[in-house]
Amino acid sequence: MLAVPGRHRSLTLLAIIMVAQILLLAIQIKREQDVRLIRVWAVAVVTPFQRAGNYVVGGVRNAWGGYVDLRHIRKENQELRAENDRLKLRLSEADGRAAEATRLAALLEFRDAKPELKSLPARVIGSSAVASSRVILLNRGEKDGVRRDMAVITPDGVVGKIIEAFPDTSQVLVLTDKESGVGALLETSRTQGVVNGLGEAILALNYVAPFQAVQVGERILTSGLDRVFPKDLPVGTVLSVEQGNPFQKIRVTPAARLDRLEEVLILLAVPGALPARSSKGTSPAGQPATKNP
């Protein structure tokens, strides 16, 4: 029982009676859309609490969802990173294949352009382990018809010659090796000489007389006199010229990209070339091979 002070009892009763009659009116009265006023008030009273509850629940739900989503996103991020790495690798491989296809297309075009040169495409599968030696290993060997002293070229220019032919592979002495050499001539003056390797990236055109005119930038082609390389194949470009005694000191930039060899052509048959030797040191005809310059 609630003890209400005497002076407040009548006021309390008044308030109760008034509220009761107001509610009584609200039950009877219909406002817009034929909705009873009591219902309008009830909704109006409950709505703020519903909104507050919805706000709190929504906040908690969003926070939890955000946490869970964050974890999922982190995991997804890791997966996407891994997939990105895989795709990058695949892209790199695809780019490599595309470049290879371009190179092979160039080789094929060269072969088609020079049908008189019977050539065999080969891929560089290794290089010499010794820095002083410029030797590469090809994936073609005697089984493919490869023999010693066969010329190796690219569509860009001369690469070198076969020095060893194994059953399935062969070694090539690249033009930049000190032991390498190719008969050459200047494109413009037709002055002949020999291009030798220096054991570095550039070559040297030797045996050019001092009075011979040599221009920087002048192209150097194969002379064909070595009977290994066919004539008029690009060898390089004159890089520098110095007068010397008894011969000029001419430095040459190789035409072929000898530091980035991937696919090459092995010339199996060159008109007028020396007979190629097998691994036993004899030519297919059984005669000993002559020494190249």
Add this chain to the structure above:
Amino acid sequence: MSMAFHAQAETHIEVYRFYPGAVPGTAFLAVVLQVSLPLYIPQATLLALPMLITLYFGLSRRNPSNGLLLGTGIGLFQDGVSRLPFGLYGIANTVVGFLASSIGARLDVEHAFSRLALAFGFYHFHQVIYATTKWLILAQPEDFFSKRLLIASLVNAVIAVPLFKLLDRFRRA
């Protein structure tokens, strides 16, 4: 929640007692006359007999609790017979009964002039409560003051003097 609303527990002065049945009988008669007289006398619509009865007994008994309960009963009954929403006159008469009872001990309510003035003032007060309730809850317009209301208040004030005198006869000695 239980509250005791006995007269003895209230801090009030109940001066007059009435014969049994006088209060409810008078209230009933007032409401009946209020809805019946206009059928024969159109000008009777100016009367506010239920309000006057509520005012009289409130001033006489000077018990706020009983006064507001009486006003509630009279007002709800008036709503019922008038085919108005229950609570419209109920709220107005409740407040009149409470206020009349509250000031009954502070004013001389026996003098004719005071009765005249109180009836005049409470009529307008009653109309304000009624109009406010109708405006807020029913969303219907109602005059707070008009020429007709002024005339009605004067009529009721004049009628209140002899009416209250007549009702004094039902007081118990």
